[in-house]
Amino acid sequence: MTKRMLFILRSTPYASSKAQEGVDAVLAASVFDQAISVLFMDEGVWQLHNHQQSLGIKLESAQAAIESARKSRKNIAAQLESFPLYDITKIYVDRKSLKKFSIPKNELILKPTLASDKVIQNLIAENDIVFTY
Amino acid sequence: MATLHILSKPTREHPASRDCLRLLAKGDALLLIEDGVYLTQRNRLAKKSVDIFSLQHDLHLRGLSPLQNHIKIINDDEFVELCTQYDKIISWF
Numbered sequence: 001m002t003k004r005m006l007f008i009l010r011s012t013p014y015a016s017s018k019a020q021e022g023v024d025a026v027l028a029a030s031v032f033d034q035a036i037s038v039l040f041m042d043e044g045v046w047q048l049h050n051h052q053q054s055l056g057i058k059l060e061s062a063q064a065a066i067e068s069a070r071k072s073r074k075n076i077a078a079q080l081e082s083f084p085l086y087d088i089t090k091i092y093v094d095r096k097s098l099k100k101f102s103i104p105k106n107e108l109i110l111k112p113t114l115a116s117d118k119v120i121q122n123l124i125a126e127n128d129i130v131f132t133y
Numbered sequence: 134m135a136t137l138h139i140l141s142k143p144t145r146e147h148p149a150s151r152d153c154l155r156l157l158a159k160g161d162a163l164l165l166i167e168d169g170v171y172l173t174q175r176n177r178l179a180k181k182s183v184d185i186f187s188l189q190h191d192l193h194l195r196g197l198s199p200l201q202n203h204i205k206i207i208n209d210d211e212f213v214e215l216c217t218q219y220d221k222i223i224s225w226f
Contacts, residue, residue: 008223010149042148094152121158125134130223 004035006127009044013076019047022133023079030086037090037123038083039115044133045097048108052077077109084110094120135160137219141226143168145175153225157183162219164212165204167191173199188212 007026011018022044029036040048052075083091093112098105105114115123124130138161142149150172157163162184165172170191172178178185178201185204192198192206199206207215216222 010152042152096155117155120156124136124156124221124223125158128221130136130221132224132226 002033002035003129004037004127005029006037006039006123006130008039008041008130008132009047010040010042011047011133012043013047013052014073018133019044019076020074022131023076025131025133026083026088027079027086030088036088037092037127038088039092039094039120039123040097040112041094041120042097042100045093045101045103045108047076047080048093048110048112049103050077050107050109081109092119092123134220135162137162137164137215137222139164139166139222139224140169140172141165141167141224143171145172145178149225153223154179159183162186162215164188164207164215165191170195170197173197173201173204176200178204186215 007022007029009019009022011022013019026036026038083089091110091112092115093108095114095116098114136158138153138157140150140153140163144150145154150169153163157179159180159182163179163186165185165187170187173187173192174197186207187199187204189206189208
């Protein structure tokens with residue numbers, strides 16, 4: 001059964017595992033053919049910021065591989081850019097949060113729709129389930 | 134299609150509180166838990182059309198009683214019941 005799901009992503013990409021958990025949850029839901037909308041809010045808007053560098057280094061030994069895995073996190077932006085491949089195309093960003101962090105729209109990946117308070121209220125109202133990460 | 138918003142942060146200025154309070158819609162309810170119960174000490178938390186609840190245990194632990202009498206104090210059983218009464222629940226943390 002298809003449910004309409006809204007994911008509100010509010011965490012910065014690398015300080016904790018929350019952002020990664022959010023992305024994993026979105027992708028998992030998409031595999032089950034759910035109707036998904038994603039909203040980036042507050043510090044979560046930094047997940048959409050372009051030019052994030054994945055921390056992967058050239059590996060020369062197994063030891064280096066283990067060290068690298070421990071230190072590096074998967075590039076969140078690269079994972080977000082795969083969303084359209086999973087038919088996740090309803091992507092929104094909170095207008096006020098962008099303003100709060102002075103992020104111009106052209107520095108965002110995925111070309112999200114700018115959402116006002118009213119639009120966000122409607123998003124919450126029209127979805128069956130809301131998840132926050 | 135009303136929503137239950139669960140808030141656990143102690144100040145209005147916290148980003149989670151701000152985002153929660155600005156997105157409350159008519160008919161929604163606000164439940165204050167954990168440090169969120171400190172918000173019961175503030176005036177005019179939300180519009181009148183929004184019901185406000187606060188967890189008894191979390192208030193008691195912190196030695197608080199709500200300043201405004203329209204804030205309803207509920208126990209854990211009523212918390213569960215409240216969750217069943219709304220179409221969806223959003224946790225703000």
